[in-house]
Amino acid sequence: DGGITQSPKYLFRKEGQNVTLSCEQNLNHDAMYWYRQDPGQGLRLIYYSQIVNDFQKGDIAEGYSVSREKKESFPLTVTSAQKNPTAFYLCASSASPADTGELFFGEGSRLTVL
């Protein structure tokens, strides 16, 4: 089955540690995105990538980093510089940069900082 796989589903981190969230898609989509969702709130864009080896900052990129070395993979690293990282992280893809609105989401990764 085609889709987006995010791992881990749940992650606990101590303050000061970097963590990397995995996002893999087998939909052959060109564009990939990372969003953050806090309780009772909508999605806020962290980073997005329209093509391999290229990515752009979203609205809340500070304290996060990404890479896009392969078309199917777009990992997100939450660094210790992110002041309030506890949140639900959603990875999404779209077939092409022109299809921005039709996003396919993974099941999400819930990060808790202890």
Next chain:
Amino acid sequence: QKEVEQNSGPLSVPEGAIASLNCTYSDRGSQSFFWYRQYSGKSPELIMFIYSNGDKEDGRFTAQLNKASQYVSLLIRDSQPSDSATYLCAVESTGRRALTFGSGTRLQVQP
């Protein structure tokens, strides 16, 4: 920052009624508008999109767009308890190929 505003709700309607969800946006140049549904603890899923002024119908759902007023709405006819979810309005802002989401409206359909 370009914004998308929604009333957080909850909006409570009886089963069989029409639910009306509203959204305003600040970027006057936006051309594409989307409605996503998100069940509790799950990922969002696309249910409607609209690009032109006026109404667009798909089954029990109707999206309405008024670019002059910078206003998008979603009507759900014959609301069912299974429609109970958070509805997210999203806009493709000018200058970037990514969606800006509103905070969502929580809909509760009472049996």
